[in-house]
Structures are given as C-alpha cells and as structure tokens.
Amino acid sequence: MRRWNGWGDEAIEYPLPEPALHFLQTRLGPAQTPEDARLSSVLEMAPNSRLPVHGLVTTDALERLRHARGQSLPDWIQLRAGMIDSWPDGVAYPSNREQVRLLLDFAQEIGARLIPYGGGTSVxxxxxxxxxxAPVLTVDMSRMNRLLDLDPRSHLATFEAGVHGPQLxxxxxxxxxxxxxxxxxxxxxxxxxxxxxxxxGQQSLYYGRIEQMLVGAELETPSGRLVLPPYPASAAGPDLRHLALGSEGRLGLITQATLRVRPLPAQEAFLGAFFRDWEGGMEAARNLAQEKLRLSMVRLSDPEETETTLALSGHTRLLGPLLRALRLLGYGPQRCLLIYGITTSPPDVSRVQRRAAEILRACGGLPVGSWPGRTWARSRFKAPYLRN
Ligand SMILES: Cc1cc2nc3c(=O)[nH]c(=O)nc-3n(C[C@H](O)[C@H](O)[C@H](O)COP(=O)(O)OP(=O)(O)OC[C@H]3O[C@@H](n4cnc5c(N)ncnc54)[C@H](O)[C@@H]3O)c2cc1C
Structure with a gap:
C-alpha cells in the first residue's frame, strides 16, 4: 500500500546508513522530529463532497485524501501536519476511454473542475x-495501463496513458x-x-526526452476526441503533438500514446571519476557532450552533493581509506564526483570507456571505475525513500 503522507510503498524502508546519519548530525545538530498527524484525525476533517452521486465516482474520504496533494515539500508539510485546506470532492478510476468521456461529460454538466491524475508525483x-x-473531480488514470500494440518492425509501441514506469x-x-x-x-x-x-529521464542523453519519444497520442477533451496520429517526421508544421506535450492536464485527458522504443541494449555501464573542483568537472562534462560519445548520462555533483553521495553510499569501511587516498592525490574538500553511463554493444563499451577516460584525464579527472556508478544505479529509485 502506498504511503498517504510520504514516498513509496509502506512496506519499503530505506534507512540512512550510519556515515550519512553522522554527516547530517554534524551539519544540522540533533533533530527534533515533529509528530505526524494521524490518518484517522485527518480523515475526520474531510469536508462533505459537493458532487452528485455518479456510478464511476467515489467520495470516500481516504480516496480523496490520497489524491489531495502531490510530492512537493509544501505538500508533504501539509500532509504531515494534517493541514489540508482543499480536497477533491470525488475520485474516479476509469478503465477505458469511454468512461473517461462519461466523466468529462459529467463534470461539464454539473460545472465541476476536473483534474487528470497520473501518479501524483508532481512537485x-x-x-x-x-x-x-465549483466541486472538484480527480480522474486517476492508473487502471488504464495496458500495452495496446507493439510494432517490432517500426519500433513503435502504443500504451494506455495511466501505465507507470515499472509496468511499462x-x-x-x-x-x-x-x-x-x-x-x-x-x-x-x-x-x-x-x-x-x-x-x-536520467538517461535522456541516449534515449531522448519524452518529446523525442512521443510519436502520436489520443486525448479526450471537453469538446470531443483529439487524435494525433503517429505521423512520420514532416517538414509541414505546426507539430500538433505539442498540444499534448507540456499540456499539464489543461486541454484534456491523454488516454493513449504511441512511442518510439528501442531493442534492449546489449550492454549498459555506469562509471565514475573525481575532479579536484567544479570547474574541471564542468570542462570534462562539456567535452564529453560535445564529443558525441554514446553516453546515456553525464551527472556532475558539486562538492556538497559529492560529500552527501559518498556518505550515503553505504561503503562504510571503504570510505575512510578512500577519502585519505583522494586527499593524498590532491582531490581535497572541493572534489566533485562525475558519474557517466555508457549504453552500447559490448566491443563498443570498451572503446567508448577508453575515449571517455582520455577526456576526463585531460581535464584533471581521476577515473575510478564502476563502483560509484554501480552504487548510483542500485539506489537510483530508492533515494526518494530517504525523504520519508
Ligand atoms: C522524487 C521525485 C523525483 C522526480 N524526478 C523527476 C525527473 O527525474 N524528471 C522529471 O521530469 N520529473 C521528475 N519529477 C517530477 C514528476 O515525477 C514528473 O513531472 C512526472 O512526469 C509526473 O508524472 P505523474 O504521472 O506523477 O503525473 P501527476 O503528478 O499525476 O500529474 C502531473 C501533471 O500531468 C497531468 N496529467 C497526468 N496524467 C495525465 C493524463 N493522462 N492526461 C492529461 N494530463 C495528465 C496532471 O493533470 C498534472 O497537471 C520527480 C518527482 C519526484 C517526487
């Protein structure tokens, strides 16, 4: 079950490693944890729903609370303090676009505001x-999560729009x-x-941002269905896909989308290097990008983030000797960690890795192999749990 006032599944904890706790204590002093509002007390504060009864809409207080806020810091403070001053009046989980249509018509008929809701991770x-x-109806798309079509020849996949990352x-x-x-x-x-x-995404350097992947889409809008067919690249504008891209739920509900997909990569590697300071790291990151190597990501941390990343890495016994060795080599408190990813076929990996290492060294970098990259990859989706 997903947490109602935090990140992720209630069964998953991601405790802070000892060096990270020590790091925070020396920075911030001892913590005084404020008491969280109890779920039952928050539910008692739910205002009456202003929506008329509808077969697809629930007005259950817990459902409304679960859809009342996103994942920003102000959202979390309000949830944890139990200070929710605006609630959706009802929540619907359509299973198909006909139901989406019915919900839009219902909202229009009664003058309700409608909020399309994906995973609620907005910050x-x-x-x-x-x-x-006006009453507010939140439409949660999570039941529309199927792969509708995969064309292995054209590498095009059509999904319902409520599918979340792991399902997709x-x-x-x-x-x-x-x-x-x-x-x-x-x-x-x-x-x-x-x-x-x-x-x-974290590997958009290789796979592209969502606008480079989107080939076509369908939306249910207040005035009917908008079909943006999967056209090939065209010189004639305007490009109507941009009606959907960045629309932030204002034009209608995206019900399905066709995406450019790729065969699974033969090999992916994540590697790391240290720099003496930010300027050296920036120079290397720029040179890596301009060389157009087949990298999937280049991620440079400033000194503070580098220190935090090392403290969180969980390599408790390695950390002391590593920091001493780095200091001896001239990578002191201003050191910056750069993590880069390579996505390509096996013989190419070593070629790209060799060339990347040359570029990093030319900018004063110290390539340290795969352990920082492996550590990052292991916890890449766990880090949000630390916010709990
Ligand atoms: C820990 C954390 C890490 C994040 N990392 C990243 C990151 O790496 N990159 C990044 O870009 N963002 C990131 N975000 C921000 C957020 O996850 C993205 O904006 C994400 O795309 C929102 O998707 P969602 O399904 O949760 O949408 P929601 O939060 O549910 O909705 C966001 C907006 O999209 C609209 N919407 C949702 N579904 C539909 C639909 N089917 N039709 C029409 N409108 C719809 C909503 O109405 C709303 O306006 C992060 C957020 C958190 C909390």
Whole structure:
C-alpha cells in the first residue's frame, strides 16, 4: 500500500546508513522530529463532497485524501501536519476511454473542475485542488495501463496513458524492447504525466526526452476526441503533438500514446571519476557532450552533493581509506564526483570507456571505475525513500 503522507510503498524502508546519519548530525545538530498527524484525525476533517452521486465516482474520504496533494515539500508539510485546506470532492478510476468521456461529460454538466491524475508525483502543485465554489473531480488514470500494440518492425509501441514506469518497462522488456525513460519518480509516475509535464529521464542523453519519444497520442477533451496520429517526421508544421506535450492536464485527458522504443541494449555501464573542483568537472562534462560519445548520462555533483553521495553510499569501511587516498592525490574538500553511463554493444563499451577516460584525464579527472556508478544505479529509485 502506498504511503498517504510520504514516498513509496509502506512496506519499503530505506534507512540512512550510519556515515550519512553522522554527516547530517554534524551539519544540522540533533533533530527534533515533529509528530505526524494521524490518518484517522485527518480523515475526520474531510469536508462533505459537493458532487452528485455518479456510478464511476467515489467520495470516500481516504480516496480523496490520497489524491489531495502531490510530492512537493509544501505538500508533504501539509500532509504531515494534517493541514489540508482543499480536497477533491470525488475520485474516479476509469478503465477505458469511454468512461473517461462519461466523466468529462459529467463534470461539464454539473460545472465541476476536473483534474487528470497520473501518479501524483508532481512537485509543483499540478494536481492539488484549488479552493473555490465549483466541486472538484480527480480522474486517476492508473487502471488504464495496458500495452495496446507493439510494432517490432517500426519500433513503435502504443500504451494506455495511466501505465507507470515499472509496468511499462516490464511489458516492453519481456518482448525485447525498452523505452529507456527513467525519471527519478519512475516507480510511480505515468506515461500521461510524463507527456503532460514534458518530463526528462536520467538517461535522456541516449534515449531522448519524452518529446523525442512521443510519436502520436489520443486525448479526450471537453469538446470531443483529439487524435494525433503517429505521423512520420514532416517538414509541414505546426507539430500538433505539442498540444499534448507540456499540456499539464489543461486541454484534456491523454488516454493513449504511441512511442518510439528501442531493442534492449546489449550492454549498459555506469562509471565514475573525481575532479579536484567544479570547474574541471564542468570542462570534462562539456567535452564529453560535445564529443558525441554514446553516453546515456553525464551527472556532475558539486562538492556538497559529492560529500552527501559518498556518505550515503553505504561503503562504510571503504570510505575512510578512500577519502585519505583522494586527499593524498590532491582531490581535497572541493572534489566533485562525475558519474557517466555508457549504453552500447559490448566491443563498443570498451572503446567508448577508453575515449571517455582520455577526456576526463585531460581535464584533471581521476577515473575510478564502476563502483560509484554501480552504487548510483542500485539506489537510483530508492533515494526518494530517504525523504520519508
Ligand atoms: C522524487 C521525485 C523525483 C522526480 N524526478 C523527476 C525527473 O527525474 N524528471 C522529471 O521530469 N520529473 C521528475 N519529477 C517530477 C514528476 O515525477 C514528473 O513531472 C512526472 O512526469 C509526473 O508524472 P505523474 O504521472 O506523477 O503525473 P501527476 O503528478 O499525476 O500529474 C502531473 C501533471 O500531468 C497531468 N496529467 C497526468 N496524467 C495525465 C493524463 N493522462 N492526461 C492529461 N494530463 C495528465 C496532471 O493533470 C498534472 O497537471 C520527480 C518527482 C519526484 C517526487
């Protein structure tokens, strides 16, 4: 069961490793944890729903609370303090686009505001109901999560828009394909949400951002169905896919989308290097990007993030000797960690790795192999659990 006032599944804890706890204590001093509001007390505060009865809509207080806020820091503070001053009046889970149509018609008929809801991972208040006279209906797309079509010849896949990251990848990977779209919120965010927010992923350098993957889409809008067919590249504008991209739920509900997918890569590697300072790291990152090597990501941390990353790495026994060795080599407190990913076929991996290492060294970098990359890859979707 997903947490109602935090990130992720209630059964999953991601405890802070000892060095990270020590690191935070020396930075911030001892913590005083404020007491969280109890779920039962928050539910008692739910205002009466203003929606008339509808077969597809639930007005259950817990459902409404679960859809009342996203994942920003202000959202979390409100949830944990039990200070929810605006609630959706009802929540619907359509299973197909006919039901989406019925819900749009219902909202129009009674003058309700309708909020399309994907995974609710927005950090900018997208899905929070505004206070006002009109009732608010939140439409959760999570039941529309099927792969509708995969064309292995053209490498095109059509999915219903409520599919979230793990469901989408598992349906593709069991057929030998991948989308390769990995925002850090991948575990819960959905295809419709990615399109509506123009999201980018951790490996977008290789796989492309969502707008480079989107080939066509269908939306149910207040005035009917909008079909954006999967056209090939065209010189004639305007490109109507941009109606859906970044639409933030304002034009209608994206019900399905066709995406450019790729065969599973033969090999993926994540590697790391240290720099003495930020400037050296920036120079290397720029040179790597301009060389157009087949990298899937280049991620440079400033000194503070580098220190945090090392503290969180969990390599308790390795950490002391490693930091001493780095200091001796001249990589002191201003050191910056750069993690880069390579996605390609096996003989190419070593070629790309060799060339990348040359570029890194030319900018004063110290390539340290795969352990920082492996550590990052292991916890890439776990880090949000630390917020709990
Ligand atoms: C821990 C964490 C890490 C994150 N990492 C990244 C990252 O790496 N890259 C990144 O780009 N973002 C990131 N985000 C932000 C967020 O995850 C993205 O904006 C994501 O695309 C939202 O998807 P969602 O399905 O959760 O959408 P929601 O939060 O449910 O909705 C977001 C917006 O999209 C609209 N919408 C959702 N589904 C539909 C639909 N089917 N039709 C029409 N409109 C719809 C909603 O109305 C709303 O306006 C992160 C957020 C968190 C909390």
């Amino acid at each position: 900018v208040g997208h899905i929070n109901p505004l206070r006002g006279q 990848e598992s349906q593709l990977q069991e057929r030998g394909f991948t989308l390769g779209h990995y925002p850090q919120s991948w575990e819960y965010s959905t295809l419709g949400g990615w399109i509506a927010t123009r999201s980018s």
